[in-house]
Amino acid sequence: MTDTIGLLHPGSMGSAFGAQLRARGHVVLWCPDGRSDTTRRRAQRAGLEPKTLPELISRSDVLLSLCPTAAAEETAAQVAELGTAGVGTIYVEANAVSPARVQRIADHLAPMPVIDAAVVGSPPVGGKYPTLYLSGSSQQAERIAELFVGTDVRPQVLGDSIGKASALKLAYSSYQKVSRVLAAVAYGAAATYGVADELLEIAAKRTRSYLVETDYIPKTAARAWRWGPELEDAAALLADSGLPDSLMHAAAATLARWDDNRDERLDVAGALEALRAQGDPDNPS
Template sequence: MTYTIGLMHPGSMGSAIGAQLRARGHLVLWCPDGRSETTRRRAERAGLEAEALPELVSRSDVLLSLCPPSAAEETAAQVADLGAGDAGTIYVEANAVSPSRVQHIADRLAPMPVIDAAVVGSPPVGGKYPTLYLSGPGEQADRIVELFTGTDVRPHVLGDSIGKASALKLAYSSYQKVSRVLAAVAYGAADTYGVADELLEIAAKRTRSYLVETDYIPKTAARAWRWGPELEDAAALLADAGLPDSLVRAAAETLTRWDGNRDERLDITEALGALRVEGDLHNLS
């Protein structure tokens, strides 16, 4: 079965996904109003068909929102303001936004069904295969899986609850992107003191991500009383080197939540419970 997809808006990820859908015989529309010449050229290379927004919305079986996170709600509002009430059209919210924002978008667009989605990985070009995580109503999620069958985008359904895909995306981003920033300031500090090569030699000895070492979370809690002051000094080092120190100071402050667990043997659930404070949990039902 072929579909008509309204793509909002074709950045590097969106245009690459649009090209994948075009290669499978689907019609992919985009709206050029207010877009840059770079975006226009990107859309043309991907074989997308230009259309005014009202016609794009009315013609589409699937509306795929891939835009900067700050524009996600505005984009959904534009669709809602056009009177998009066709329950047969599926709105795929695929931006890196919080579960609460996805729910707000779903409420704004009702009765149009909304699928919470998250792309993890690089754009599907040059042999790259990003995963498209999906959560939301099962029938509509299955249609999105069908849409991407045979493309280099690998759909993966997480369940019927809106919020799971966006939570997964942001949980991963919180580590992956912040660790990149920390790597930059750590390297900058080492470079300032002439030990950058030695830092890289130490780092090269690790072969996998700290994120997979969940068994170390309780150990971190038990050692927080020692690690906190060490990070305060690390923050001072960064400041002396003229580099931002706020991330490291925030990490030191976070460790203080484990101050009452000095050298204790906790399990992961207990360690995470100690890390949280009352009022931290929102909208997890």
């Protein structure tokens, strides 16, 4: 069965998902209004069909939201405001947002059904196989899972409660992404005192420690503008669970020091210099 999927809005992950769906014979639409040339090229390479937003919404059986975390609710609000979705259209909220935000989105879009989704892993290109976790109405979640049968995206249904997929994603992110931040800060401190090589020697005794992956520090800097809002939502998850959220807020504040380096190609020294440059000159720590 061929479905029409409206993709909101295809970045590197979204365009890769779109290409996988296209390879399975589905029609994938996207809206180029206000999007960058880079996004346009990605969409063209993936074989996505450009439409206006009202056309995209009215023609889609499934609306798949894969956008930066900070834009998740605004994107859903645009869909709700237009109100042109067909009967039975399913909205898949696949961004890294807190369970509370997913519920707000579901409430705002009602009566349109919403499936809570989360992507764990890299974009499905070059032999990579991310997992798409789904939670919400079991019948609708299974329908979304069926879209990806035979693709490099591995769907897994977690249950019928909205919030499970988002909680899993942010629980993982709260470790994985903060570990990257801590590695950058620790390496920077060691480099300041001339003991970076010794730190790496210690770290190398542990298998696949993030501290060994110093080449990831510039990648962390370039992605900080996306990771910061996600960690704020991870903080909301922890707070809702009665757990301390200060580390998540602190990590987001650290990432904000790289806001001016969005998608830049820095080396390790340049990324650390940018991190220091945003600090208090009277308190370099």
